[in-house]
Amino acid sequence: MHDTPITMPQIGAVLNMLSIVGTFLFAASGALAAARLRQTIVTFAFFALVTGVGGGTVRDLLIGAPVFWVVDPAPALTCLNAALIVWLTPRRWWSDRALDWLDALGLAAFAVFGAAKAMAFGVHPFVAAMMGVVTGCVGGIIRDLLAGEPSILLRPELYVTAAAVSAGLFAALRVLGVDLPVAAIVAALSGFALRAIAIWRGWGLPGYQRE
Amino acid sequence: MHDTPITMPQIGAVLNMLSIVGTFLFAASGALAAARLRQTIVTFAFFALVTGVGGGTVRDLLIGAPVFWVVDPAPALTCLNAALIVWLTPRRWWSDRALDWLDALGLAAFAVFGAAKAMAFGVHPFVAAMMGVVTGCVGGIIRDLLAGEPSILLRPELYVTAAAVSAGLFAALRVLGVDLPVAAIVAALSGFALRAIAIWRGWGLPGYQRE
Amino acid sequence: MHDTPITMPQIGAVLNMLSIVGTFLFAASGALAAARLRQTIVTFAFFALVTGVGGGTVRDLLIGAPVFWVVDPAPALTCLNAALIVWLTPRRWWSDRALDWLDALGLAAFAVFGAAKAMAFGVHPFVAAMMGVVTGCVGGIIRDLLAGEPSILLRPELYVTAAAVSAGLFAALRVLGVDLPVAAIVAALSGFALRAIAIWRGWGLPGYQRE
Numbered sequence: 001m002h003d004t005p006i007t008m009p010q011i012g013a014v015l016n017m018l019s020i021v022g023t024f025l026f027a028a029s030g031a032l033a034a035a036r037l038r039q040t041i042v043t044f045a046f047f048a049l050v051t052g053v054g055g056g057t058v059r060d061l062l063i064g065a066p067v068f069w070v071v072d073p074a075p076a077l078t079c080l081n082a083a084l085i086v087w088l089t090p091r092r093w094w095s096d097r098a099l100d101w102l103d104a105l106g107l108a109a110f111a112v113f114g115a116a117k118a119m120a121f122g123v124h125p126f127v128a129a130m131m132g133v134v135t136g137c138v139g140g141i142i143r144d145l146l147a148g149e150p151s152i153l154l155r156p157e158l159y160v161t162a163a164a165v166s167a168g169l170f171a172a173l174r175v176l177g178v179d180l181p182v183a184a185i186v187a188a189l190s191g192f193a194l195r196a197i198a199i200w201r202g203w204g205l206p207g208y209q210r211e
Numbered sequence: 212m213h214d215t216p217i218t219m220p221q222i223g224a225v226l227n228m229l230s231i232v233g234t235f236l237f238a239a240s241g242a243l244a245a246a247r248l249r250q251t252i253v254t255f256a257f258f259a260l261v262t263g264v265g266g267g268t269v270r271d272l273l274i275g276a277p278v279f280w281v282v283d284p285a286p287a288l289t290c291l292n293a294a295l296i297v298w299l300t301p302r303r304w305w306s307d308r309a310l311d312w313l314d315a316l317g318l319a320a321f322a323v324f325g326a327a328k329a330m331a332f333g334v335h336p337f338v339a340a341m342m343g344v345v346t347g348c349v350g351g352i353i354r355d356l357l358a359g360e361p362s363i364l365l366r367p368e369l370y371v372t373a374a375a376v377s378a379g380l381f382a383a384l385r386v387l388g389v390d391l392p393v394a395a396i397v398a399a400l401s402g403f404a405l406r407a408i409a410i411w412r413g414w415g416l417p418g419y420q421r422e
Numbered sequence: 423m424h425d426t427p428i429t430m431p432q433i434g435a436v437l438n439m440l441s442i443v444g445t446f447l448f449a450a451s452g453a454l455a456a457a458r459l460r461q462t463i464v465t466f467a468f469f470a471l472v473t474g475v476g477g478g479t480v481r482d483l484l485i486g487a488p489v490f491w492v493v494d495p496a497p498a499l500t501c502l503n504a505a506l507i508v509w510l511t512p513r514r515w516w517s518d519r520a521l522d523w524l525d526a527l528g529l530a531a532f533a534v535f536g537a538a539k540a541m542a543f544g545v546h547p548f549v550a551a552m553m554g555v556v557t558g559c560v561g562g563i564i565r566d567l568l569a570g571e572p573s574i575l576l577r578p579e580l581y582v583t584a585a586a587v588s589a590g591l592f593a594a595l596r597v598l599g600v601d602l603p604v605a606a607i608v609a610a611l612s613g614f615a616l617r618a619i620a621i622w623r624g625w626g627l628p629g630y631q632r633e
Binding site: 039040049057061066069073077087091145 | 484546549563576583626630631632
Binding site: 061062063064123124126127130131141145150151153154156160161164204205206207208209210 | 245246248249250251252253254255257260268272277278280281282283284287288298301302356357358359
């Protein structure tokens with residue numbers, strides 16, 4: 001695993017675009033958490049960075065890949081841009097509802113990208129699906145911890161589940177031999193659709209009920 | 212350190228069993244934290260995974276070893292099984308008292324296993340003992356952080372101390388030339404005994420008293 | 423990145439001293455957080471360790487370097503010594519004000535050292551500056567999370583900013599060809615001066631004000 005070359009295996013333009021879009025959307029959600037707390041521009045930058053690259057960082061460390069934003073300055077610059085845009089634009093451009101939808105797109109994109117990258121590094125498909133969940137969810141978890149907000153994990157809403165559907169479906173389709181771009185798009189849309197229903201209808205999973 | 216082969220050096224069947232048992236017990240304690248919070252099955256799985264493999268993950272990252280549950284799907288499956296079992300079985304099977312005892316077993320097992328794996332990777336015995344403490348305690352610390360509970364670290368009860376006794380004694384015995392299985396069993400039992408007294412008698416360390 | 427020899431490239435006696443002094447000062451601040459919580463000696467040691475080596479650990483993991491305190495027992499021993507000294511000496515030796523100044527020194531020292539180490543490992547100067555910020559700030563962030571205190575990140579006071587000035591100035595001066603010891607001293611003093619003004623005059627950044 002440690003002999004992996006720094007240049008990540010080619011995993012497709014679709015996926016790379018998913019990663020950049022996801023990074024920007026999550027970074028913006030981090031900066032907005034800082035805005036709600038009336039923080040400074042430096043905190044905006046820090047929250048944007050942690051939320052935007054946090055999940056991918058944990059994934060890369062776990063699979064033994066060089067950390068993507070350390071070997072290439074572009075993702076960190078994307079996060080700082082997101083922080084600056086949120087800082088400079090009117091607050092009403094960023095309604096909670098609009099954000100939920102952007103976050104849903106980022107979640108599905110990151111879940112598929114994370115699973116794909118892990119499989120490209122030779123990780124077992126079952127574990128690769130978990131890496132997709134990590135990529136999608138960890139940034140938001142760290143953001144909530146830093147901001148002292150209740151973790152996204154503890155809400156009954158379908159969130160981690162949507163990431164699990166995207167990542168798991170992608171891994172399953174790839175194991176079944178489906179072409180990478182098709183598997184990526186089908187899996188990302190499925191997870192996004194589930195999350196969309198959760199936002200739209202308030203769907204969630206039942207909580208533990210035993211006495 | 213990075214040339215280490217992926218196949219971990221053979222550190223004995225006793226230790227491998229300690230690791231599997233510890234993973235299951237900690238994963239169950241994570242799932243029970245989710246049950247107390249009336250969470251969903253997905254949160255159960257996440258908490259079980261983080262608590263079951265968290266300590267070992269930090270250890271592997273620190274010593275430069277491939278992360279154990281990424282190169283082998285078995286530990287993650289063990290955690291998901293633990294989550295499912297807690298979800299499906301009656302709540303009264305899992306009394307707080309019973310759990311404390313299972314957790315004590317897991318703590319001693321993980322502390323010894325962590326120190327042994329670190330020494331097998333060429334880490335200095337003093338640092339290896341600290342890796343044992345990390346392996347035993349970090350999963351529970353992350354679980355408490357995610358669940359918003361007061362950290363196990365902040366309770367005066369002998370907990371980290373028990374892990375330190377197990378891990379430190381194992382490292383010391385190995386430096387003195389004691390056979391691995393003997394050192395492992397003596398060290399695990401000593402830490403477990405200390406933790407048992409803490410549970411049974413409420414023993415703890417004195418807090419800082421200066422004005 | 424993974425072929426890097428374990429012996430870190432020679433980055434100068436000045437920097438190595440900065441690292442040791444910074445480790446001790448941060449470890450002491452961690453132990454004092456434990457003292458405020460009336461904790462036990464074991465918690466003192468844990469807090470000292472996490473605060474003293476936390477930032478450098480995250481940096482080393484991110485840049486793919488062997489974790490500095492795992493390949494060499496000295497930093498961990500420094501942290502344990504700091505914990506013991508805080509435990510044994512009178513509380514009034516450690517006034518909050520005195521500590522702020524020591525912490526300011528540690529912050530500047532760590533920020534420069536972190537950026538220098540990252541550049542020595544071939545990291546892009548822009549990302550290397552961020553590694554300096556991580557090295558300076560992460561230990562304190564983890565300490566606050568564990569202790570349940572409001573994060574240093576969320577205070578308007580110039581803190582992360584001071585680390586960013588030290589780390590960014592160092593990287594910029596090095597890119598411009600300035601000698602390492604000169605760049606290190608100028609950068610560390612600049613960040614320290616900014617932090618000193620923040621402590622002395624209560625300077626801070628403005629918070630986000632939009633409706």
